[in-house]
Every structure is written in structure tokens, then in C-alpha cells.
Amino acid sequence: MTKNQLAIFSIGLLIKAIVCSLALYFSGNYLGLKWLNEPIFDFQLGQILRPIETESSNYAPGAVFFAPLVSIGSFILGEVPARVLVLANALLCDSLIYYILLRIVPVENRTATLSAYWFSPIMLWCLYRNGGLDYLYPVLPAAGFYFAKSQEYKKAAIFFGLAAAAMPLNVLLIPIFGLYFYGRGRRRHLTNQIMIICCITSLAASAAIAVQPALRILLYQGLTVAGPLSMSIKTSTQYEILLFPIFCFLLLFAAWRIQRLNFDLLLGLGTLAMTGFLVLLPWSLSLAVLAAPFLAAHAGKSLRSGMVLYVVFSFSVTILQILAALNFIDLVSVTPRVTASVAITTVLVSSTALFIQVARRSISRSYFFQATRRPIVVGIGGDSGAGKDTLASLITDLVGSSAVAHVSGDDYHLWDRHRPMWRALTHLDPRANDLARYESDVAKLVDRRYILAPHYDHSKGQMTKPFRVNPSEFVVASGLHALWSPSLNQIYDLKFFLDIDEDLRRFLKVRRDTSVRGHSVEAILASMDRRAEDRALYIEPQIQKADIILKLEPRVKGFLIRGYEASEPALRLIANIRSGVSVGELTQCLIAYCDIFALQNYNGSGDCELVVEGEPSAEDIGVAAANLAPELTDFLQGSPIWRPGLRGVMQLIVLTQIDRVRLERLGKS
Numbered sequence: 001m002t003k004n005q006l007a008i009f010s011i012g013l014l015i016k017a018i019v020c021s022l023a024l025y026f027s028g029n030y031l032g033l034k035w036l037n038e039p040i041f042d043f044q045l046g047q048i049l050r051p052i053e054t055e056s057s058n059y060a061p062g063a064v065f066f067a068p069l070v071s072i073g074s075f076i077l078g079e080v081p082a083r084v085l086v087l088a089n090a091l092l093c094d095s096l097i098y099y100i101l102l103r104i105v106p107v108e109n110r111t112a113t114l115s116a117y118w119f120s121p122i123m124l125w126c127l128y129r130n131g132g133l134d135y136l137y138p139v140l141p142a143a144g145f146y147f148a149k150s151q152e153y154k155k156a157a158i159f160f161g162l163a164a165a166a167m168p169l170n171v172l173l174i175p176i177f178g179l180y181f182y183g184r185g186r187r188r189h190l191t192n193q194i195m196i197i198c199c200i201t202s203l204a205a206s207a208a209i210a211v212q213p214a215l216r217i218l219l220y221q222g223l224t225v226a227g228p229l230s231m232s233i234k235t236s237t238q239y240e241i242l243l244f245p246i247f248c249f250l251l252l253f254a255a256w257r258i259q260r261l262n263f264d265l266l267l268g269l270g271t272l273a274m275t276g277f278l279v280l281l282p283w284s285l286s287l288a289v290l291a292a293p294f295l296a297a298h299a300g301k302s303l304r305s306g307m308v309l310y311v312v313f314s315f316s317v318t319i320l321q322i323l324a325a326l327n328f329i330d331l332v333s334v335t336p337r338v339t340a341s342v343a344i345t346t347v348l349v350s351s352t353a354l355f356i357q358v359a360r361r362s363i364s365r366s367y368f369f370q371a372t373r374r375p376i377v378v379g380i381g382g383d384s385g386a387g388k389d390t391l392a393s394l395i396t397d398l399v400g401s402s403a404v405a406h407v408s409g410d411d412y413h414l415w416d417r418h419r420p421m422w423r424a425l426t427h428l429d430p431r432a433n434d435l436a437r438y439e440s441d442v443a444k445l446v447d448r449r450y451i452l453a454p455h456y457d458h459s460k461g462q463m464t465k466p467f468r469v470n471p472s473e474f475v476v477a478s479g480l481h482a483l484w485s486p487s488l489n490q491i492y493d494l495k496f497f498l499d500i501d502e503d504l505r506r507f508l509k510v511r512r513d514t515s516v517r518g519h520s521v522e523a524i525l526a527s528m529d530r531r532a533e534d535r536a537l538y539i540e541p542q543i544q545k546a547d548i549i550l551k552l553e554p555r556v557k558g559f560l561i562r563g564y565e566a567s568e569p570a571l572r573l574i575a576n577i578r579s580g581v582s583v584g585e586l587t588q589c590l591i592a593y594c595d596i597f598a599l600q601n602y603n604g605s606g607d608c609e610l611v612v613e614g615e616p617s618a619e620d621i622g623v624a625a626a627n628l629a630p631e632l633t634d635f636l637q638g639s640p641i642w643r644p645g646l647r648g649v650m651q652l653i654v655l656t657q658i659d660r661v662r663l664e665r666l667g668k669s
């Protein structure tokens with residue numbers, strides 16, 4: 001906690017202590033202190049269990065947690081200390097929420113959020129008027145969010161389950177939390193387990209409430225719960241349209257459509273769930289208290305406009321409640337008086353505006369949502385054997401196989417290996433490939449539509465059955481002509497060209513084509529010579545279109561001439577990054593964490609060149625990555641599989657470039 005945050009906490013605590021003293025001092029005589037006269041505060045355990053015939057109350061779920069304390073306290077200590085215990089309990093919940101907000105809100109928004117929450121008149125009024133019973137409603141989901149943030153998912157599930165039991169309207173948090181897991185490749189396998197924990201906790205706690213007649217009545221007939229549940233629009237026939245299920249459906253549908261939720265989106269959707277009910281029932285203090293900490297977190301993030309709305313909302317709720325406490329307006333059967341109407345309308349308007357703002361800022365404008373909505377499209381060009389498919393598979397290892405839709409140019413050759421057309425054209429000639437289909441398939445995937453891609457089987461030299469490629473968060477298009485088409489070049493977010501040293505390419509291609517594709521060394525060398533002209537005409541010009549040129553070369557020239565059977569050659573990687581973005585941080589990380597040779601140069605045209613030599617371990621690459629892009633775990637679907645050596649360095653280059661694209665999309669670069 002910083003000095004500022006400690007000062008906010010101390011001043012707020014002082015104000016809260018004064019409010020508690022006033023509550024105890026006036027003891028039911030001023031502004032109708034409600035909680036002291038509630039049946040649950042008859043300070044006898046038996047009282048809670050008896051059916052309540054009187055007007056229904058909102059306190060039932062809270063009572064389950066508070067009543068034992070009050071009863072025991074009053075039994076041992078007497079009535080006044082028991083009341084003090086209730087207030088102390090409320091202050092404890094309040095402080096816990098303060099601590100949780102401190103933990104779950106980004107550093108730069110903390111002070112604003114904490115001030116908004118800690119001095120909120122809604123919370124102060126709740127402490128005075130209701131003895132803080134309602135604090136239970138936000139503290140349980142807040143604990144759920146806290147544990148979700150710290151990745152203690154089982155604990156989070158327990159608290160979301162309890163939150164749903166203490167306030168059944170919070171039940172929406174359970175499927176939203178389920179979608180948080182379902183939509184993320186890396187955590188999907190936990191979905192069932194987490195949902196089972198949520199549901200069992202919630203059912204067990206609800207059963208404990210439901211077996212007690214008084215609590216059952218209070219829980220299911222109270223204004224807070226029954227109000228939104230029964231809200232409806234009358235149609236011209238005898239039917240009514242129920243608003244609550246429509247709200248649930250729309251919110252869950254939105255959560256499902258987002259597909260992948262990170263923590264901020266989870267918090268945003270949770271805030272919407274809790275604020276949505278408030279819009280349906282603006283006169284409920286419990287719902288305002290439930291939403292207040294989460295709206296404060298939103299206000300802290302959205303700065304001026306969000307904060308203004310939050311302040312209007314907080315004061316209008318409090319004024320409305322004070323007017324009701326003074327019997328100036330009747331909130332249960334709302335009287336059509338001007339003051340009441342104005343106060344309720346202000347709450348309604350400000351809470352609706354906050355709801356819309358949370359939806360827009362936390363979700364549709366969220367960093368994560370923006371970055372994952374349109375796939376990141378990567379084009380990889382280069383000659384045969386330059387390492388295009390290797391780079392594509394390094395990207396797959398980095399971002400997770402379910403996050404990549406890969407289109408390989410080899411699958412778009414027009415003819416099988418033994419067809420006569422190959423005597424006229426080489427594979428490097430664009431006319432020998434169905435580039436129109438290649439282009440439209442990439443475009444479809446970017447448009448989030450699946451494709452049926454053709455398939456060329458290199459082991460048989462034949463086209464085989466087309467296969468389905470589903471759209472995903474990354475579309476990787478590799479191939480001899482990946483950077484050939486101007487329209488594709490406009491779609492790519494990242495364009496790589498593999499400009500491998502020619503001796504090394506021959507070495508790698510011969511090694512691969514003899515072992516994997518069943519060719520003889522002579523046939524391979526002859527085909528390479530035959531392709532030389534087309535290489536200059538169709539492949540080399542694509543280098544101009546690339547943003548990143550990766551050049552692999554042997555560290556010792558002439559090494560390869562000794563023969564194709566030679567052992568793995570020591571290589572050097574030269575990455576030419578045209579984006580104009582410095583790779584200084586990457587260079588530093590390579591030196592510091594991988595202990596290899598890495599040098600950054602600038603050439604005359606302002607391009608940045610990185611020269612790397614060495615064989616870092618996969619572990620070191622992982623450590624360098626964690627330092628280069630700390631938000632990586634939140635963004636990527638799977639845990640990256642880091643590769644050792646220069647392949648791992650290529651993964652780091654891709655990583656920094658992906659980060660750059662994400663920042664550019666958000667206008668942050």
C-alpha cells in the first residue's frame with residue numbers, strides 16, 4: 001500500500017468509526033435505524049428460525065452469516081456489545097473489499113478506485129442504516145474475483161458459489177465464471193471441475209438457508225430478490241414478458257460470443273451482471289451496495305466520465321434512501337410524488353449510463369477483447385527449404401495449436417508431382433498455384449469462417465482429400481507466394497521473409513527432401529538449378545514486402561561444402577526489422593537471460609538489425625519471454641512450448657512483433 005492509499009484508508013476508517021458511533025448513539029431514534037428493530041436482532045437464536053409473518057425483509061441471506069455472531073455475542077456479552085460486534089463485522093467486510101480492490105485493480109487506477117469506494121456515501125449510509133448487513137453481498141463476489149485474479153480457482157469457485165447463495169441474483173456469476181474457463185484453451189479442462197465446485201457450494205449454502213422457514217420467506221419474497229425476478233412488461237394479451245430471463249440470456253450470450261475472457265473481461269461481465277439488476281430495481285439499497293465496489297473499480301479505470309457518473313449514482317442512491325428513511329417517500333409502493341420520481345429517475349439514469357459505459361469500456365474496448373477479436377494475420381514467404389513451415393510451427397508452439405489456423409502454400413499447387421505441366425512451369429511460378437483460392441481461404445479465415453483447404457501430400461506427390469481448417473486467433477499463411485499478392489499483403493499484420501543463406505538452404509533442402517520427400521540428391525540439385533530463374537523473378541521480389549527478414553547463415557563459411565551428411569552446422573541469425581521498432585529490449589534479454597551473443601545495429605535506412613549467435617536452452621528462452629512480455633500468460637491460450645537454440649530466438653522475435661501489433665491495434669504504440 002502506498003502512502004496515499006494508507007492515508008485514504010485511515011481517513012475513511014475514521015469517518016466510518018464516527019458513523020458507527022452515531023448508529024449506536026442514536027440507537028433507532030434518528031432516521032429510523034432499521035436494523036436494530038429487525039426480528040433477527042431479537043438477539044435470540046430461536047427468533048431467526050421462526051416464520052416471520054410481518055412485512056418481508058431483505059436481510060435473510062445476510063442474517064445467516066451475521067445472526068450466529070449476534071446471538072452468541074448478545075448471549076455472552078449483552079445487547080450493546082452484540083451491536084458493536086455487528087458493526088465490527090461490517091467494518092471487517094468493508095476493509096476486506098478495500099484490500100481486494102487494491103489487489104485486483106491495475107496499479108495506475110488504484111488510488112482513484114479506492115477513494116471512490118472507501119468514501120462512497122452508499123456504503124456509509126448502509127453502515128448507519130442497515131448496520132452493514134448488506135456488506136456481505138459484495139464481499140463474497142469480491143473474494144471470488146480476488147482468488148480468480150490470483151489463479152486460485154477452486155477458492156474462487158467456492159466464493160462465487162457462496163455469493164450466489166447469499167444473493168441469488170448473483171447466480172449469473174457462476175456461468176460467467178464457467179465461460180472464463182471454457183473459452184481458454186489452456187484452462188478448458190478445468191471447466192467441469194470448477195462448475196461442480198460452484199454449484200455444490202451454492203446448493204449447500206442455499207439448502208442451509210431454505211430449510212429455515214423464516215429465512216426461506218425472507219430470501220425468496222424479499223424485495224431485493226423477488227423484485228427483479230418478477231419484473232415484466234405486460235403485453236396486450238394476458239401474458240407478461242419476464243425481463244430477468246431476457247437479461248440473463250443477453251448477458252450470457254454476450255459472454256459466450258466474446259469467446260475468450262481474461263480477468264478484466266470476467267470482472268467487466270460480473271459488474272454488468274450486478275449492475276443490470278440495479279437498473280431493474282433502482283430503489284434497492286442492497287443492490288446498490290452489491291454493485292458499488294465493482295462500479296468504483298470501473299470508475300477508477302475510466303477516469304473522468306466514469307467517475308462523474310459514479311458520483312452522481314452514489315449520491316442519488318443515498319439521497320433516495322435518506323428520503324425514504326425520513327418517510328418522505330415510500331420505496332415499497334412507490335408513490336407518484338415528484339421528489340420520489342426525480343430521485344428514482346436520477347438513480348435509474350446514472351446506473352443505466354454506468355451499465356452502458358461498463359459494457360463499452362470494460363468489454364468492447366478492452367485491451368484483450370480488441371486484441372483477440374480480429375485474428376492476428378501472419379504471412380511467411382521464402383524459397384523452398386528456407387524454413388517457412390518451421391517458422392509456422394514455431395508460432396504454433398508459441399501461441400498454442402488451437403489458436404492457429406495455418407494455410408500452407410504447398411497445398412495450393414495445381415498438379416500432382418508427375419503431371420506433364422511441371423515440364424513447362426516450376427512450383428515457383430505463380431501460374432502453377434491456385435493463388436486465387438489461397439487468397440480467398442486466408443481472407444475467409446480472417447473473416448472467422450472455416451475453410452476446406454486442399455492438401456498436397458509430399459510423401460506421395462499427390463493432392464489428397466481437402467481438410468477443414470477452423471478460424472482462430474492467429475491466421476498463419478506460409479508459402480512460396482505468401483507475400484506475392486498485394487491484397488494479401490494488406491491483410492497481414494506481420495510479414496516475414498526467410499532469406500536463408502543459399503548454401504545453407506541447399507544443405508537443409510537436400511537433407512529434408514531425401515529423408516522426408518523421397519527425392520534423390522541429383523534430382524533435388526537439378527530442380528534447384530532449374531528454378532533459379534523463377535526464384536529471381538517471383539520469390540526474391542517478395543523480400544521488399546516483408547516487415548521482418550530472417551536470415552540464417554552458417555557461422556563458418558564453406559563448412560557445408562564438405563558434404564550434405566555433415567553434422568548440424570553452427571548458425572547465425574540476422575533479423576532485419578523494418579518496422580522501425582527498436583529491438584533493444586530483446587537484445588538485452590538475450591544477453592542477460594540467455595547468455596548468448598546478441599548485437600543490435602542500425603543500417604542507413606533506419607532499419608534495425610539484430611545479429612544473434614549461440615544455443616540458448618528452452619528454459620532460458622522462457623525466462624527471457626517472461627521478462628519481455630509479462631502479460632503473455634493472459635493473452636496466449638496455451639503455455640508456450642519454447643524451443644532451444646536459434647529457433648527459440650525466432651520465437652522471441654515473433655513474440656515481440658505480436659506484442660507490437662496488439663499495442664498498435666489499441667493505438668498505444
Ligand SMILES: Nc1ncnc2c1ncn2[C@@H]1O[C@H](COP(=O)(O)OP(=O)(O)OP(=O)(O)O)[C@@H](O)[C@H]1O
Pocket residue numbers: 382383384385386387388389390391410480508509511512552646647
Ligand atoms: N532455424 C532452423 N534451424 C535449423 N534447421 C532449420 C531451421 N529452419 C528450418 N530448418 C530445416 O530446414 C528444412 C526446411 O525447412 P522447412 O520445411 O520449414 O522449409 P519450407 O520453407 O517450409 O520448405 P518448402 O517450401 O519446401 O516446404 C527442414 O528440414 C528444417 O528442419
Ligand SMILES: O=C(CO)[C@H](O)[C@H](O)COP(=O)(O)O
Pocket residue numbers: 383384385410413417427457458459461480517
Ligand atoms: O517448392 C516446394 C515447396 O515450397 C516443393 O518443391 C513443392 O511443394 C513440390 O513438392 P514435392 O517435391 O514433394 O513434390
